[in-house]
Amino acid sequence: MKSPTRTPRLEDVAQLAGVSSATVSRFVNNPQVVAAETGKRIRAAIAQTGYVPNAIAGSLATSRSRLVSVMIPDISPSVFNSTVEAMIDELTAEGKVVMIGLTGPDFARLGAQVDAALARQAEAIILTGPMPDEALNAKLRARSTTVIQTWGLPEEPLDVAVGFSHAAVGEESAAFAIRRGYRRAHLVSTVGLRAERRRDGFRRRWAEAGLPDPTQELFPIPLHFGHGRAAFRTMRRMAEQPDLVVCSSDWVAQALIVEAQAAGLRVPDDLAVLGFGNMAFAAEMRPTITTVEIDGTRIARECAAMLRQRALSQEIVERRIDVGFRLVVRESA
Amino acid sequence: MKSPTRTPRLEDVAQLAGVSSATVSRFVNNPQVVAAETGKRIRAAIAQTGYVPNAIAGSLATSRSRLVSVMIPDISPSVFNSTVEAMIDELTAEGKVVMIGLTGPDFARLGAQVDAALARQAEAIILTGPMPDEALNAKLRARSTTVIQTWGLPEEPLDVAVGFSHAAVGEESAAFAIRRGYRRAHLVSTVGLRAERRRDGFRRRWAEAGLPDPTQELFPIPLHFGHGRAAFRTMRRMAEQPDLVVCSSDWVAQALIVEAQAAGLRVPDDLAVLGFGNMAFAAEMRPTITTVEIDGTRIARECAAMLRQRALSQEIVERRIDVGFRLVVRESA
DNA sequence: CTGAAAGCGCTTACAG
DNA sequence: CTGAAAGCGCTTACAG
Numbered sequence: 001m002k003s004p005t006r007t008p009r010l011e012d013v014a015q016l017a018g019v020s021s022a023t024v025s026r027f028v029n030n031p032q033v034v035a036a037e038t039g040k041r042i043r044a045a046i047a048q049t050g051y052v053p054n055a056i057a058g059s060l061a062t063s064r065s066r067l068v069s070v071m072i073p074d075i076s077p078s079v080f081n082s083t084v085e086a087m088i089d090e091l092t093a094e095g096k097v098v099m100i101g102l103t104g105p106d107f108a109r110l111g112a113q114v115d116a117a118l119a120r121q122a123e124a125i126i127l128t129g130p131m132p133d134e135a136l137n138a139k140l141r142a143r144s145t146t147v148i149q150t151w152g153l154p155e156e157p158l159d160v161a162v163g164f165s166h167a168a169v170g171e172e173s174a175a176f177a178i179r180r181g182y183r184r185a186h187l188v189s190t191v192g193l194r195a196e197r198r199r200d201g202f203r204r205r206w207a208e209a210g211l212p213d214p215t216q217e218l219f220p221i222p223l224h225f226g227h228g229r230a231a232f233r234t235m236r237r238m239a240e241q242p243d244l245v246v247c248s249s250d251w252v253a254q255a256l257i258v259e260a261q262a263a264g265l266r267v268p269d270d271l272a273v274l275g276f277g278n279m280a281f282a283a284e285m286r287p288t289i290t291t292v293e294i295d296g297t298r299i300a301r302e303c304a305a306m307l308r309q310r311a312l313s314q315e316i317v318e319r320r321i322d323v324g325f326r327l328v329v330r331e332s333a
Numbered sequence: 334m335k336s337p338t339r340t341p342r343l344e345d346v347a348q349l350a351g352v353s354s355a356t357v358s359r360f361v362n363n364p365q366v367v368a369a370e371t372g373k374r375i376r377a378a379i380a381q382t383g384y385v386p387n388a389i390a391g392s393l394a395t396s397r398s399r400l401v402s403v404m405i406p407d408i409s410p411s412v413f414n415s416t417v418e419a420m421i422d423e424l425t426a427e428g429k430v431v432m433i434g435l436t437g438p439d440f441a442r443l444g445a446q447v448d449a450a451l452a453r454q455a456e457a458i459i460l461t462g463p464m465p466d467e468a469l470n471a472k473l474r475a476r477s478t479t480v481i482q483t484w485g486l487p488e489e490p491l492d493v494a495v496g497f498s499h500a501a502v503g504e505e506s507a508a509f510a511i512r513r514g515y516r517r518a519h520l521v522s523t524v525g526l527r528a529e530r531r532r533d534g535f536r537r538r539w540a541e542a543g544l545p546d547p548t549q550e551l552f553p554i555p556l557h558f559g560h561g562r563a564a565f566r567t568m569r570r571m572a573e574q575p576d577l578v579v580c581s582s583d584w585v586a587q588a589l590i591v592e593a594q595a596a597g598l599r600v601p602d603d604l605a606v607l608g609f610g611n612m613a614f615a616a617e618m619r620p621t622i623t624t625v626e627i628d629g630t631r632i633a634r635e636c637a638a639m640l641r642q643r644a645l646s647q648e649i650v651e652r653r654i655d656v657g658f659r660l661v662v663r664e665s666a
Numbered sequence: 667c668t669g670a671a672a673g674c675g676c677t678t679a680c681a682g
Numbered sequence: 683c684t685g686a687a688a689g690c691g692c693t694t695a696c697a698g
Contacts, residue, residue, distance in 0.1 A: 390690070
């Protein structure tokens with residue numbers, strides 16, 4: 001049962017405290033500029049009325065929304081998860097509100113979500129998805145809203161970018177596999193630019209070592225457990241069995257391991273498996289999964305730092321921040 | 334590089350179209366009340382300026398924020414995941430913006446997050462956590478903000494509630510286990526009211542069947558994979574080995590299965606395992622996991638429906654909606 | 667169908 | 683240190 005008592009405003013507090021609403025506003029936003037005695041009366045009035053400032057009115061008056069929009073394809077078993085959680089934590093701590101835009105796995109609703117963010121005067125839009133199309137680019141460029149591209153690290157960011165090089169991930173995975181002595185690699189990944197960059201990096205390094213071109217199977221985004229099963233079936237039908245499968249996600253890696261074990265293969269002796277994402281479970285399965293870790297917390301922190309810089313000066317020194325990645329070597333490869 | 338061109342306002346569009354800003358506002362919110370000819374000119378002006386309405390100003394003018402706050406403990410491998418995704422989908426489709434408040438696993442920041450939501454004039458606050466304390470209750474009751482308690486289904490909701498009965502989950506799990514012929518149950522769950530209700534329900538039914546009181550181990554929230562390992566170790570040290578472990582999460586169930594298999598036990602023949610949550614992987618592991626499914630999409634849909642009702646009439650017919658749950662019987666028990 | 671004008675609840679330069 | 687007042691960009695009852 002909601003009681004329809006009117007929500008208290010600044011003015012209500014002011015009357016109760018016997019001051020002007022301007023003074024209450026100052027006290028709320030900057031207590032030390034108000035005389036101690038006055039402050040005490042205002043504090044009491046706020047407690048008595050249960051006043052909570054109306055941030056909508058505040059935002060309108062200052063033209064600062066404190067809203068940051070984060071665009072992600074989806075939530076559930078997503079590799080973006082920890083990054084998003086870290087973003088919410090970081091930005092909330094700075095008094096921002098984080099609005100999550102779910103664009104759908106194929107980013108179909110990206111345009112609509114950007115409009116929603118702009119309508120709410122988002123101070124920044126953080127894109128984890130692929131580059132928006134040219135129309136969207138133009139719209140974003142015309143605004144003062146900060147646009148941060150994350151995960152992928154475009155050569156020429158729309159505005160600023162924080163991420164890592166997918167090509168480098170591919171290359172370093174290949175270098176590791178070569179050192180380990182694997183010779184027949186099979187790549188399981190997704191359509192789309194990012195995964196393609198990783199595959200290309202892998203292939204380049206692999207070819208440099210004089211190894212036979214890897215076989216591959218691509219799935220639509222997002223990858224899930226079931227794709228690992230399908231990939232295993234395909235793989236078993238191949239003329240020559242690979243000794244290493246490189247997966248675009250830990251989920252797929254885990255599914256492949258489960259299937260391989262069920263088929264009597266030993267991992268990694270008969271078949272090695274490399275994952276991507278270093279999700280929490282990767283360290284816990286049997287065998288534990290060798291994978292690539294992206295430091296989502298670091299990405300979130302750099303994003304927050306960029307926003308702070310922008311707030312202070314509109315001048316961002318470094319427009320591209322490479323947070324790198326880490327190959328986490330465990331048992332599966 | 335951001336170009337600092339001024340963001341277009343309603344007035345800019347109006348001048349370009351040669352009408353008043355009121356007319357543009359009408360066109361934007363309710364096109365059919367404007368003459369077709371006028372509409373055409375306005376549409377052109379909007380396209381030319383790239384105008385996006387300022388939702389902050391709109392919210393202030395109408396006192397409708399379209400903001401809905403969802404409070405969850407955390408994101409990563411959480412059982413709340415699909416529910417939250419469904420909420421975002423449902424509410425976004427109705428033109429709302431969803432603000433996610435991360436309260437921390439122990440809900441420590443719930444009070445602060447509620448204040449943030451109220452400050453932004455959230456139209457509704459959706460709580461997945463435990464009942465807030467009395468001070469928070471009072472603050473929420475005094476506001477016209479709709480408060481929806483989800484997951485758990487309190488006897489006497491603060492405002493309205495959508496969820497299921499934890500006690501019933503416990504009872505039905507026990508009934509199932511009894512039918513299956515298990516006799517020595519071990520419960521692995523968390524401290525806190527909800528898990529306790531499930532345990533109590535289980536025990537009640539178990540005792541009715543004349544079976545020996547289940548043993549148990551409790552962990553702090555949130556449960557994760559590692560707890561399953563720890564639980565298995567504890568279990569192995571027990572004088573009498575259980576034939577069934579009932580887990581508060583699929584993650585724990587999966588970890589137990591992995592450990593049991595590594596120790597040479599067959600699941601479910603030597604040890605049966607029951608999970609909770611029906612996370613995507615539960616259907617994919619070997620053995621697949623028998624678990625309890627909560628329909629997060631249904632919960633989200635009912636929440637959205639309640640908000641629609643409230644918007645129309647302030648009268649909500651049903652204050653408690655029980656969405657039930659489903660025991661998904663697979664291989665692990 | 668359209669316009670002039672008041673109002674939503676704040677913030678902040680300007681005076682004092 | 684404090685107050686009066688303008689302004690943030692919309693919406694909407696009221697007139698016409």
